[in-house]
Amino acid sequence: MIPTRTRTGLNPHALLLITASAGCWGLGTVMSKGVLATVPPLTVLAVQLATSIMVLWLLAVLQGQFARLQQHSWFTWIKLATPGIFEPGLSYGFGLIGLSLSSASQAALIGATEPVFILGLAWLLFRESVSLRLLMLSALAMMGVMLTVGWEIASGGQILLGNLWILLGTFCAAFYVILSRRAVVDHDPLVLSALQQTIGFICIVLFSWKLGTGLPLSSLVPMRIWLLAALSGVVQYALAFWLYLSAVRLMPVSIAAQFLSLIPVFGVGGAYVFLGERLTLVQGMGMAITIGAVSQISRLQSSYE
Numbered sequence: 001m002i003p004t005r006t007r008t009g010l011n012p013h014a015l016l017l018i019t020a021s022a023g024c025w026g027l028g029t030v031m032s033k034g035v036l037a038t039v040p041p042l043t044v045l046a047v048q049l050a051t052s053i054m055v056l057w058l059l060a061v062l063q064g065q066f067a068r069l070q071q072h073s074w075f076t077w078i079k080l081a082t083p084g085i086f087e088p089g090l091s092y093g094f095g096l097i098g099l100s101l102s103s104a105s106q107a108a109l110i111g112a113t114e115p116v117f118i119l120g121l122a123w124l125l126f127r128e129s130v131s132l133r134l135l136m137l138s139a140l141a142m143m144g145v146m147l148t149v150g151w152e153i154a155s156g157g158q159i160l161l162g163n164l165w166i167l168l169g170t171f172c173a174a175f176y177v178i179l180s181r182r183a184v185v186d187h188d189p190l191v192l193s194a195l196q197q198t199i200g201f202i203c204i205v206l207f208s209w210k211l212g213t214g215l216p217l218s219s220l221v222p223m224r225i226w227l228l229a230a231l232s233g234v235v236q237y238a239l240a241f242w243l244y245l246s247a248v249r250l251m252p253v254s255i256a257a258q259f260l261s262l263i264p265v266f267g268v269g270g271a272y273v274f275l276g277e278r279l280t281l282v283q284g285m286g287m288a289i290t291i292g293a294v295s296q297i298s299r300l301q302s303s304y305e
Contacts, residue, residue: 180192
């Protein structure tokens with residue numbers, strides 16, 4: 001598939017898809033905050049993924065994608081699902097371990113390095129061209145993200161260990177993007193999302209069992225909380241992954257990855273609007289820098305073929 005381009009940049013349809021995916025991830029995080037106050041993190045994640053998987057498979061059946069998938073062998077199914085081991089499987093599993101030892105602000109800051117990992121892997125494995133301008137704009141977007149999520153000095157070996165777990169989880173997320181880029185060329189993004197999240201859900205359950213935490217479903221939690229958890233799963237996983245995989249069919253992953261810098265912008269902005277959280281002047285400046293850098297990246301000519 002050869003995407004069309006505007007004279008000043010990338011395929012506008014791809015830009016809309018990739019921006020919408022970042023919005024879903026950012027705003028889905030805001031929705032999750034209201035659930036985490038009363039439900040343990042692993043339980044929230046399991047409910048979100050279970051809901052997302054049901055929605056994705058239902059849509060796949062309604063669109064006839066599941067029938068086409070049945071024409072392939074079980075080996076093909078497993079091959080297409082394998083990236084889900086890395087994200088949401090290992091990525092979120094390692095991230096949760098790290099978060100228990102570190103802080104949320106540091107986790108957000110480390111997670112913002114994902115576009116850098118993807119940029120390097122895309123160049124190393126796909127030989128995607130990385131121009132000096134793209135590198136400079138990526139660095140500018142990263143600086144904006146750092147200002148948006150804030151900076152906190154770490155101290156102590158336990159926090160350092162937690163940050164290393166988070167960094168490993170971030171690398172797994174970047175590797176997921178690279179693996180999915182190969183599969184999405186020949187297969188429908190909806191089916192890929194369903195397969196990958198199914199195996200990711202299995203990994204999360206195994207993580208929970210291995211850690212001995214279980215996935216308690218308390219009857220004391222109000223129904224509206226469970227509904228919010230389910231809805232956030234649809235937004236943060238079903239829609240976000242589907243939109244992202246659809247976008248990378250139309251643009252190089254090295255450029256698509258840079259739009260992930262918008263996730264903290266949507267997250268911080270959404271928390272300010274919907275949760276009443278305080279937005280500092282520095283955060284506002286960081287958001288403006290990130291948006292400005294990403295808007296310039298969107299104007300870069302694609303080398304995708």
